[in-house]
Amino acid sequence: MALVFGSLLLLGLCGNTFSGGQPSSTDAPKAWNYELPATNYETQDSHKAGPIGILFELVHIFLYVVQPRDFPEDTLRKVIQKALGSKINYDEPETVLLGLKIAYYEAGIILCSLLGLLFIILMPLVGYFFCMCRCCNKCGGEMHQRQKENGPFLRKCFAISLLVICIIISTGIFYGFVANHQVRTRIKRSRKLADSNFKDLRTLLNETPEQIKYILAQYNTTKDKAFLDLNSINSVLGGGILDRLRPNIIPVLDEIKSMATAIKETKEALENMNSTLKSLHQQSTQLSSSLTSVKTSLRGSLNDPLCSVRPTSETCNSIRLSLNQLNSNPELRQLPLVDAELNNVNNVLRTDLDGLVQKDYQSLNDIPDRVQSQTTSVVAGIKRVLNSIGSDINNVTQRLPIQDILSEFSGYLNNTESYMQRHLPTWEEYDSYWWLGGLVICSLLTLIVIFYYLGLLCGVCGYDRHATPTTRGCVSNTGGVFLMVGVGLSFLFCWILMIIVVLTFFVGANVEKMICEPYVSKELFRVLDTPRLLNEDWEYYLSGKLFNKSKIKLTFEQVYSDCKNNRGTYGTLHLENSFNISERLNINEHTESISNELENLKVNFNIFLLGAAGRKNLQDFAACGIDRMNYDTYLAQTGKSPAGVNLLSFAYDLEAKANPLPPGNLRNSLKRDAQTIKMIHQQRVLPIEQSLSTVYQSVKILQRTSNGLLEKVTRILTSLDFAQNFITNNISSVIIEETKKYGRTIIGYFEHYLRWIEFSIREKVASCKPVATALDTAVDVFLCSYVIDPLNLFWFGIGKATVFLLPALIFAVKLAKYYRRMDSEDVYDDSSLSGTWHFTL
Numbered sequence: 001m002a003l004v005f006g007s008l009l010l011l012g013l014c015g016n017t018f019s020g021g022q023p024s025s026t027d028a029p030k031a032w033n034y035e036l037p038a039t040n041y042e043t044q045d046s047h048k049a050g051p052i053g054i055l056f057e058l059v060h061i062f063l064y065v066v067q068p069r070d071f072p073e074d075t076l077r078k079v080i081q082k083a084l085g086s087k088i089n090y091d092e093p094e095t096v097l098l099g100l101k102i103a104y105y106e107a108g109i110i111l112c113s114l115l116g117l118l119f120i121i122l123m124p125l126v127g128y129f130f131c132m133c134r135c136c137n138k139c140g141g142e143m144h145q146r147q148k149e150n151g152p153f154l155r156k157c158f159a160i161s162l163l164v165i166c167i168i169i170s171t172g173i174f175y176g177f178v179a180n181h182q183v184r185t186r187i188k189r190s191r192k193l194a195d196s197n198f199k200d201l202r203t204l205l206n207e208t209p210e211q212i213k214y215i216l217a218q219y220n221t222t223k224d225k226a227f228l229d230l231n232s233i234n235s236v237l238g239g240g241i242l243d244r245l246r247p248n249i250i251p252v253l254d255e256i257k258s259m260a261t262a263i264k265e266t267k268e269a270l271e272n273m274n275s276t277l278k279s280l281h282q283q284s285t286q287l288s289s290s291l292t293s294v295k296t297s298l299r300g301s302l303n304d305p306l307c308s309v310r311p312t313s314e315t316c317n318s319i320r321l322s323l324n325q326l327n328s329n330p331e332l333r334q335l336p337l338v339d340a341e342l343n344n345v346n347n348v349l350r351t352d353l354d355g356l357v358q359k360d361y362q363s364l365n366d367i368p369d370r371v372q373s374q375t376t377s378v379v380a381g382i383k384r385v386l387n388s389i390g391s392d393i394n395n396v397t398q399r400l401p402i403q404d405i406l407s408e409f410s411g412y413l414n415n416t417e418s419y420m421q422r423h424l425p426t427w428e429e430y431d432s433y434w435w436l437g438g439l440v441i442c443s444l445l446t447l448i449v450i451f452y453y454l455g456l457l458c459g460v461c462g463y464d465r466h467a468t469p470t471t472r473g474c475v476s477n478t479g480g481v482f483l484m485v486g487v488g489l490s491f492l493f494c495w496i497l498m499i500i501v502v503l504t505f506f507v508g509a510n511v512e513k514m515i516c517e518p519y520v521s522k523e524l525f526r527v528l529d530t531p532r533l534l535n536e537d538w539e540y541y542l543s544g545k546l547f548n549k550s551k552i553k554l555t556f557e558q559v560y561s562d563c564k565n566n567r568g569t570y571g572t573l574h575l576e577n578s579f580n581i582s583e584r585l586n587i588n589e590h591t592e593s594i595s596n597e598l599e600n601l602k603v604n605f606n607i608f609l610l611g612a613a614g615r616k617n618l619q620d621f622a623a624c625g626i627d628r629m630n631y632d633t634y635l636a637q638t639g640k641s642p643a644g645v646n647l648l649s650f651a652y653d654l655e656a657k658a659n660p661l662p663p664g665n666l667r668n669s670l671k672r673d674a675q676t677i678k679m680i681h682q683q684r685v686l687p688i689e690q691s692l693s694t695v696y697q698s699v700k701i702l703q704r705t706s707n708g709l710l711e712k713v714t715r716i717l718t719s720l721d722f723a724q725n726f727i728t729n730n731i732s733s734v735i736i737e738e739t740k741k742y743g744r745t746i747i748g749y750f751e752h753y754l755r756w757i758e759f760s761i762r763e764k765v766a767s768c769k770p771v772a773t774a775l776d777t778a779v780d781v782f783l784c785s786y787v788i789d790p791l792n793l794f795w796f797g798i799g800k801a802t803v804f805l806l807p808a809l810i811f812a813v814k815l816a817k818y819y820r821r822m823d824s825e826d827v828y829d830d831s832s833l834s835g836t837w838h839f840t841l
Contacts, residue, residue, distance in 0.1 A: 034218055034756045036764050039207050041200040043193070043773050047781045049789070052182060055175060059792045060512075066108035067513050071523045075101045076514075077530050084534070109509050116502035119803075120495045127491030151818070152465070158815040159456060162483075165808045166452045168800065173445045175797025179790040180438035186786040187431040191424055197777050198417050200770040205410055208766040212397050215757055215765070219390050222753040226386055226746050230379045233742070237375070238368030240738040245364065248726045249609065252719045253360055256614070259716060260354040263621050266705045267349060270342040273634075273698035280691045281333050287642055287684040288328035294676050295326050301669035306661070315657050319670070322653075325645035326677075332642065332688070335634060335695075344624035351617040363607050374602070382597045382746065389593070389750065393757065396584045401575050402766050438794060441497060445801050448489045452812060455483030459819035472820070480820030483812040490809045497802045504795035508788055516784035525557035547577050563772035571762040581761050594747050607731070609724050615717060622713040634699045642688040651677035 049056055078098050103110065229236050298319065307316035462475025518524040531539045538544030542559065543552035554574050562572040570581065651674040658670035 034753070034760070036211055036214060036760055039203060039767070041203060041770055041773070042196045043200050043770070043777060045773060045776075047776075047785050049785060052178060052793075055178065055793055056789045059789070059796045062796060063509055063512060063792070066112055067106075067509065068108070069105055071513075071518045071521070072101065072105045073523060073527050075105060076527050077533055080527070080533055106510075109506065109513075113502055113506050116498050116505070116799075119498045119806075120502070123491065123495040123498070123806075127495075130491065155463075155815065155818040158811050158818070159460060162452060162808060162811040162815055163456055165804050165811065166449050166456070169445065169449050169452075169804045169808060170801075172797040172799070172801030172804070173442055173449065176438065176442040176445070176794055176801070179794035179797060180435055180442060182790040182793070183431065183438070183787070184435045186790065187428060190782055190786060191428075193777055193781065194420055194424070197770070197774040198413070198420075201413055201774060204766065204768070204770045205406055205413070208402065208406055211760075211765045212400070215760055216390075216394055216397060218756075219393055219753060222749050223386050223390060226749045227383065229742075229746060230382060233375055233379060234368035234372035236745070237738060237742040238371035240741060241371065241735055242364060242367045244734045244738060245367075245607075245727070245731075249360075249364060249607075249723050252609065252716070252723045253357055255716050255719065256618070257354065257357045259618065259621070259712070260357060262705050263345065263348055263353065265701060266621075266624075267342070267345045269698040269701040269705070270338050270345055273695055273702070274338050274342055276691045276694045276698070277335055277337050280335065280688060280695070283684065283688045283691060284328055284330075284332040284642065287680070287688060288330075290680045290684055291326045291328055291643065294673055294680065295323050297669070297676070298323055298326075298673050301666060301673060304664075304666040304669075306664065306666045312661055312666070315661065316666075319654065319657060322645075322650070325650065326647075327644040329642055329644070338629070341624060341629065345621070348617055348621045348624060351613050353614055353617045356611060356614040356617075360607070360609050374604070378597060378600045378602075381600065382594060385593045385597055386750070393754075396581070397757075397761075399579065399584070400570070400581075400761065401579045402569050402761075405569060405573070405575075406766060441500060441798060444489075444493055445497070445798065448486050448493070448805065449801075449808075451482045451486035451489065452808060455479045455481075455486060455812065455816070455819070458482060459815065463819065476819045480816040480818075483816040483819065487809040487812045487816075490805045490812075494802055494805045497798060501795045501799040501802055504791055505799065508792040508795060511788050512784070512792060515779070516788055519779050519784070522557050522560070525555070525560055529555040529557055543574075543577075546573060549577065552577055560772055560775070563768040566767045566769040568761065568763050569766040569768050572768055576762075581758050594750065595743065604735075607727050609720055609727070615720070618713050618717060622710050629702065634695055642685050642692075647677050647681040647685055651675070651681070 075098065079102070082095070082098065302316045302320050304316075306312045457479065458475050459479030462473050462477075462479055515524065518527070528534065529540070534541040535544060535550075538550035540550050540552065540554055542556065543554040544550030546554065552574065559572055569575070654674040654677065655671060658667050658674065661667040661670070
């Protein structure tokens with residue numbers, strides 16, 4: 001059944017006929033992110049025997065000892081060739097030599113079988129003559145036991161030996177019962193195992209169309225990604241061009257923008273400085289006038305008569321001497337204005353440098369939109385090509401021979417399943433007969449060994465050392481009778497048991513050595529892969545059957561290994577010899593269509609940075625004169641006091657000097673002048689100091705701006721020329737490179753997808769692992785594990801028990817003399833001086 005099942009499956013997988021060339025192995029690229037949905041199968045890849053596997057291994061070791069030679073591949077090839085030949089001539093030397101080789105390989109099995117046959121022939125004869133001999137009161141048949149000095153020792157030795165042999169026989173019977181039970185339980189599980197395999201095969205048939213649909217659905221994913229990039233050509237292509245230009249242009253524009261900001265700050269600083277200087281000139285004049293007036297008032301007050309009288313005269317003289325300090329700083333009125341520089345800067349600002357820079361920024365930022373507007377028709381053409389590729393892929397997948405093979409395989413599968421359903425009840429019925437026959441055989445051996453055990457038990461328990469052979473007890477006598485019954489049953493059935501052992505041994509050992517072991521080691525496949533073995537016209541049978549081209553190397557071993565490794569049917573059967581998926585998909589043709597459309601992708605635009613007006617603007621600013629201003633003059637005046645003395649201190653000192661004077665006009669006028677000086681400080685000096693601070697700040701700004709101004713402008717102009725030259729000389733190459741890069745991205749999506757299709761169809765779609773699993777189930781699991789292993793364990797156990805029946809019956813016959821009640825015995829006469837024995841009935 002297993003061989004039929006396995007053959008039908010393999011033929012079903014290879015049952016169609018095509019034509020084609022040599023395959024090539026393909027590995028999936030690691031970068032692929034497409035993945036076919038995993039298919040789950042019920043049937044396990046491997047079978048574990050469990051604890052009983054130890055007993056099976058014990059049998060395998062015995063078979064290795066009996067048959068240690070390697071699998072005879074060459075001999076089996078010749079046997080198959082002879083068997084498939086038209087007629088076998090047994091007189092040919094080649095046939096005789098082949099027979100000798102088979103005999104040499106089978107020497108161990110043949111020798112054991114001959115020993116079994118010898119046992120079968122001799123045991124009935126020996127039993128017959130032994131029975132006739134005992135009937136003639138010979139061979140221990142006489143109910144008389146002669147006394148021996150070593151009699152007790154022999155009895156014990158015989159009993160122990162028989163007990164050990166019975167234990168060995170019991171282990172053999174145990175092996176037989178276990179093997180019989182295993183056959184029973186495993187055959188019952190075979191229906192579930194077969195259903196599981198058929199379900200997995202149905203899953204293979206049903207999942208394959210779904211896998212193809214999934215592959216086609218992934219084209220939409222790829223196309224959507226390409227369409228997304230096409231719709232976003234402004235950001236993808238335009239952004240790429242912009243990113244290439246940005247590092248060379250943006251830094252220059254940023255510098256120019258900073259310079260435009262500096263020009264504005266310079267204008268503001270010059271305006272603030274110029275207005276402040278004008279105010280400062282006016283404030284300085286007013287301060288000088290106020291100080292002159294207060295000095296005149298003080299001199300008038302010091303002409304008072306009290307100033308000629310001591311001690312008031314000393315105070316007046318002191319005040320008179322300090323009047324020379326009440327002077328303003330005349331240099332403040334001499335600080336030059338910055339009207340010329342301001343006019344130059346205003347002339348520079350007539351050109352909107354900042355606006356020119358912003359325009360250049362905008363020109364760069366408009367690149368993506370300009371790319372979008374210039375590529376509308378090309379993008380539409382590429383989309384049409386991509387839609388047509390989807391139709392081509394759909395047509396290619398619909399013509400795949402996988403569908404035809406699976407359809408053919410479905411017919412074989414239905415036939416196999418029907419065959420199984422029809423015959424499985426019959427096999428289960430035969431299994432019941434097998435189980436019942438095994439049970440009878442094991443029970444018969446159990447009955448024999450039970451008689452031996454009962455004989456030992458009764459004999460040992462009922463034995464009385466003081467009793468004479470004629471006065472032994474009933475229990476001891478019963479033990480002897482049990483032993484003889486066991487002997488009789490042994491002679492009666494052992495040769496029948498040996499017939500069963502020899503037959504099962506010859507079948508089980510040869511199947512194990514010729515099918516099971518070479519199947520696991522794949523030697524059996526190598527034999528089947530022998531060129532011109534199964535068909536003398538075909539070098540390789542499978543390629544001849546599939547493609548009618550037998551020179552294509554397609555072997556059973558390779559197909560089985562690929563299926564075992566879950567490879568797709570296309571790659572496993574090398575269906576590229578029938579339908580070359582690489583040529584049909586024609587990746588280069590499809591990508592060339594996309595490339596042709598992309599060649600029409602023309603993007604043109606020009607960028608002129610700043611222009612001549614902007615460049616002249618920078619040059620005029622460099623020549624505006626702020627770098628030639630004498631800033632030290634302004635800074636020197638900002639550090640001086642507007643007046644020759646601190647007016648506030650002077651006023652407080654004047655009050656201090658006026659307070660000791662006697663009340664009167666002098667004292668009052670001096671205090672009045674002190675208040676006037678304080679007012680001058682508040683109204684004249686403080687604003688001047690504030691103006692000087694403003695001038696200081698403006699000067700610092702101008703210094704910072706003018707520091708290296710010419711070098712800065714020269715550097716900016718140089719960078720501007722470099723950037724403009726880069727744009728003029730490289731803009732075309734940048735656009736071409738980025739366009740090619742964009743095209744490679746679009747094409748890459750479909751190359752990626754088409755290669756994944758090719759890989760998936762070759763390696764993943766319709767993975768034939770269920771077929772290999774079903775073949776393993778049929779041969780390795782059902783035939784070898786479910787049938788042959790228990791069968792081999794059965795003959796191993798029953799054979800061991802049967803062989804040991806021979807020494808058991810010998811010891812049982814010997815031991816029965818010591819347990820049975822004899823009819824006569826030897827008696828020693830004490831009155832006889834000569835020491836003679838007398839026989840007494």
